[in-house]
Amino acid sequence: MRRTPTRTAPARAAAVFALAALLAGCGLGDEGPDDGTVTLDYLSLAWQAESVEANKALVDRWNAANPDVRVRYVQGSWDNVHDQLLTSFMGGEAPDIIHNDASDLTDFAYGGYLADLTDLLPPELRADIPEQAWGTTTFDGGVYGVPFLQEPRVLIANAALLADAGVRIPTTDDPWTWEEFEDVAADLTRDTDGDGETDTYGVAWSMSEPVSQSVNLSLSTGGQLFYRDGGENEVRYGAADSAVAELIHRQVNEDGTAPRSSLGMGGSDTLPGFFADRYALLPLNFSFRQQVAQQAPDGFGWSVLPMPSGGGDEGLAQGVAPQTLSVAQDSDHRQAAADFIAFLTRADHAVELARGDWMLPTSTTALADPSLSTEELGWRTGVELAAALRPSPVLGVRGYPEWKDKIATPAFQEYYNGAVDLEDLREELTDDGNRILDRYQR
Numbered sequence: 001m002r003r004t005p006t007r008t009a010p011a012r013a014a015a016v017f018a019l020a021a022l023l024a025g026c027g028l029g030d031e032g033p034d035d036g037t038v039t040l041d042y043l044s045l046a047w048q049a050e051s052v053e054a055n056k057a058l059v060d061r062w063n064a065a066n067p068d069v070r071v072r073y074v075q076g077s078w079d080n081v082h083d084q085l086l087t088s089f090m091g092g093e094a095p096d097i098i099h100n101d102a103s104d105l106t107d108f109a110y111g112g113y114l115a116d117l118t119d120l121l122p123p124e125l126r127a128d129i130p131e132q133a134w135g136t137t138t139f140d141g142g143v144y145g146v147p148f149l150q151e152p153r154v155l156i157a158n159a160a161l162l163a164d165a166g167v168r169i170p171t172t173d174d175p176w177t178w179e180e181f182e183d184v185a186a187d188l189t190r191d192t193d194g195d196g197e198t199d200t201y202g203v204a205w206s207m208s209e210p211v212s213q214s215v216n217l218s219l220s221t222g223g224q225l226f227y228r229d230g231g232e233n234e235v236r237y238g239a240a241d242s243a244v245a246e247l248i249h250r251q252v253n254e255d256g257t258a259p260r261s262s263l264g265m266g267g268s269d270t271l272p273g274f275f276a277d278r279y280a281l282l283p284l285n286f287s288f289r290q291q292v293a294q295q296a297p298d299g300f301g302w303s304v305l306p307m308p309s310g311g312g313d314e315g316l317a318q319g320v321a322p323q324t325l326s327v328a329q330d331s332d333h334r335q336a337a338a339d340f341i342a343f344l345t346r347a348d349h350a351v352e353l354a355r356g357d358w359m360l361p362t363s364t365t366a367l368a369d370p371s372l373s374t375e376e377l378g379w380r381t382g383v384e385l386a387a388a389l390r391p392s393p394v395l396g397v398r399g400y401p402e403w404k405d406k407i408a409t410p411a412f413q414e415y416y417n418g419a420v421d422l423e424d425l426r427e428e429l430t431d432d433g434n435r436i437l438d439r440y441q442r
Helices: 009-024 049-065 081-090 102-110 123-128 159-165 178-188 210-221 239-255 260-264 267-275 286-295 334-344 347-357 376-388 400-416 422-440
Strands: 038-044 069-075 097-101 146-150 153-158 201-203 226-229 232-235 279-285 302-306 318-320 323-327 389-391
Touching: 038 049, 038 334, 049 069, 049 334, 049 347, 069 334, 081 097, 081 102, 097 102, 097 334, 102 323, 102 400, 146 334, 146 347, 153 159, 153 210, 153 286, 153 376, 159 178, 159 279, 159 302, 178 201, 178 239, 178 279, 210 239, 210 318, 210 400, 232 422, 239 260, 239 400, 239 422, 260 267, 267 279, 267 286, 279 286, 286 302, 286 376, 302 376, 323 334, 334 347, 376 389, 400 422
Parallel strands: 038 069, 038 097, 201 279, 318 389
Antiparallel strands: 097 323, 146 323, 153 279, 153 302, 226 232
């Protein structure tokens, strides 16, 4: 899933401008001026120090071992990367190797901007990454990216508050059901000083970007939202699709176990309240553990728990859109670019990248590395959840970005805030949403 640092508006503008300038300067497989050395541009969206350091170190190792095919590290930004890449593709100046995430590949793949990697990758790499992960980057039979990092949604828990309430601590083998989670959130919600105001909420749902959570968590209850009918994508919003959204709506608007104020927050915004015992549980992406570890007050106890299970065959299933590495179709050296990707995602290197980004590698061999199976900082919980991760239903859906921005985001925000009911939400997502999808399928 995409990692987006918190930035101010001026910082975002500066980052976008800088990325545009960098991409404009990228060549596609430049030849060295004198000795015929190939130089490949690698656009990396790593942004935190550990991740940038790991990426640059691997580039240096490649260059030391491959003097005839050198890689030039280009620092990019997640901010507005889709628009900047589109501009660079259309201008013939895209980087050879592109770091992105699976949810952003669909239009680029169908638009002919990305190379099909099917015949460019070594068999051992294909075999080491599970087919369900390859399913996130495969469109019309072609493979347009290597899915190399992924992260589940987890519960970050205030250990002291859970102990005080005496609630059962879930594990991946024996998780809470969604019903049990609802009861636990009620047990954790407290008016500690008796003034009639809630001092501690059981859970805080950060919903500034509500769509991916609402879609991906629906898989645990058998939902999907996007369905194929006659070869075309269709939005449906039945009981299985809406079960988790209905629970969140109840917690905010009926039970009072989740604060309305957190709905407009990003994940980082909820951390101060978490550290102040304002919230007992935070549903967050796995990589947020880094911020928790770095920002938690001395002596603050926290743990990583699995998201609730929908029961049945779905269990702990949830959708993900992994981070990906792709090759530009216009690159003059597509095989060399694919070779670098294979080097970067080799199992031992994938462990380095995963630890630098506080995420999980998709590589089966890398996931078995002992450094990722430690109880410390919740790594083991994440590794145990890896088998339950599924391609997000949004992947491969043409028109999804427009549906998300114009229809789903405001509709979910209104529903969670209690401004509209479930039937209104269903009508907006399906009736208005399918009109958008139909345009892309004509």
